[in-house]
Structure formats: C-alpha cells, structure tokens
Amino acid sequence: MANQHLKIGIILGSTRQGRVSPQVGDWIKKLADGRGDAEYEVVDISAYQLPFFGEGTGQEPGLAAWQAKVESLDGFVFIVQEYNHSITGALKNALDSARDPWNNKAAGIVSYGSTGGARAAEHLRGILGELLVADVRAHPTLSLFTDFENFSVFKPAGLHQTNVHAMLDQVIAWSGALKTLR
Numbered sequence: 001m002a003n004q005h006l007k008i009g010i011i012l013g014s015t016r017q018g019r020v021s022p023q024v025g026d027w028i029k030k031l032a033d034g035r036g037d038a039e040y041e042v043v044d045i046s047a048y049q050l051p052f053f054g055e056g057t058g059q060e061p062g063l064a065a066w067q068a069k070v071e072s073l074d075g076f077v078f079i080v081q082e083y084n085h086s087i088t089g090a091l092k093n094a095l096d097s098a099r100d101p102w103n104n105k106a107a108g109i110v111s112y113g114s115t116g117g118a119r120a121a122e123h124l125r126g127i128l129g130e131l132l133v134a135d136v137r138a139h140p141t142l143s144l145f146t147d148f149e150n151f152s153v154f155k156p157a158g159l160h161q162t163n164v165h166a167m168l169d170q171v172i173a174w175s176g177a178l179k180t181l182r
C-alpha cells in the first residue's frame with residue numbers, strides 16, 4: 001500500500017493525574033491499527049517532561065526527544081480535552097516547544113468535553129494553521145455525559161466509529177500528499 005510507511009502519532013493532550021485521555025487514545029489506536037494503512041503510535045506529552053517554553057536551559061533531554069518525535073511523524077491525531085473553553089496548557093506548551101517539525105503535515109482532532117470539546121478543538125485549529133499543520137474536517141466529538149461513565153470510564157457510543165474512520169481517511173490522504181511536499 002502506498003501509505004504503508006506513514007507514521008501517525010496519536011497525541012494525548014492532557015497530562016493531569018487521573019486524566020481520561022489514555023483511554024481515548026488507546027481506543028483510537030485500536031481502531032486505527034485495524035485499518036492496516038499506516039503505523040500508528042500513542043504519543044504521551046507527559047513522558048517528555050517538557051519545561052515551560054523559554055524557561056529551561058534548552059538542553060533538557062526531553063525537549064530534544066520531543067522535537068525528534070514530532071519530526072519523525074508524518075501526521076497526527078490530537079486527543080483534545082476542553083479546559084476552560086480551550087486546549088490544555090500542556091498541549092499548548094508542547095505545540096510551542098517544536099516549530100519546523102510540525103510543518104507541512106496533516107492532523108485530525110478527536111475531542112471531548114461537556115459540548116464534545118468543540119470550543120477547544122476550534123482553538124486548536126487556529127494554532128495548527130500557524131504551525132502549517134493541515135487539519136482535516138471530519139471530527140469525532142465525544143460527550144463527557146454520554147460517552148463516559150461517571151466522567152471517568154470511557155464507554156464510547158458505537159456511532160462514533162464511523163466518524164473516526166472518516167477522520168483517519170482524511171488524515172492518511174493528506175499526510176501522504178504532504179509528505180511529497182517535504
């Protein structure tokens with residue numbers, strides 16, 4: 001398959017203790033792996049222990065590792081949770097902590113919150129534009145009320161799967177196309 005070697009990172013946008021994003025990321029990874037159209041991996045921002053942008057020495061090993069990880073990927077699926085009508089500070093810092101490695105790649109968004117994380121997702125789209133990341137239209141939105149039990153155990157409604165595959169179709173198509181540009 002032409003896209004066999006595309007590498008797509010499923011980026012967990014939250015880092016707090018007790019976060020639900022790993023459950024959502026694992027669900028996306030399972031659905032994505034079933035497609036056999038690319039190499040998918042979950043990328044956890046918290047593993048890199050990034051300093052706040054500009055506050056560290058710039059020599060932190062996690063910072064170089066983070067930039068290398070972003071560089072190694074052809075496309076992204078952002079797992080986005082709504083915090084005060086926007087994305088988390090951790091995700092914004094991770095986006096700020098690399099620049100060129102984001103450029104000319106594609107991304108999909110899977111969001112959650114009381115209104116499906118829609119406001120956070122729209123903020124992220126603006127940021128991605130500045131980083132030259134092409135964000136696709138299909139956008140699975142998960143409800144904290146109906147897709148999570150007690151706001152903590154992820155039990156997604158079956159209907160979301162169609163939308164996840166539509167989003168991945170677009171991410172794969174654009175990631176492959178933009179790879180030729182790089």
Ligand SMILES: Cc1cc2nc3c(=O)[nH]c(=O)nc-3n(C[C@H](O)[C@H](O)[C@H](O)COP(=O)(O)O)c2cc1C
Binds near residue numbers: 020021112114
């Ligand atoms: C600081 C904070 C602010 C939040 N603000 C919003 C909000 O504006 N809108 C919303 O729908 N949910 C809001 N929530 C609920 C989160 O979307 C919910 O707790 C979600 O599980 C957070 O993702 P995480 O578990 O991966 O950290 C907020 C949660 C926190 C901790």
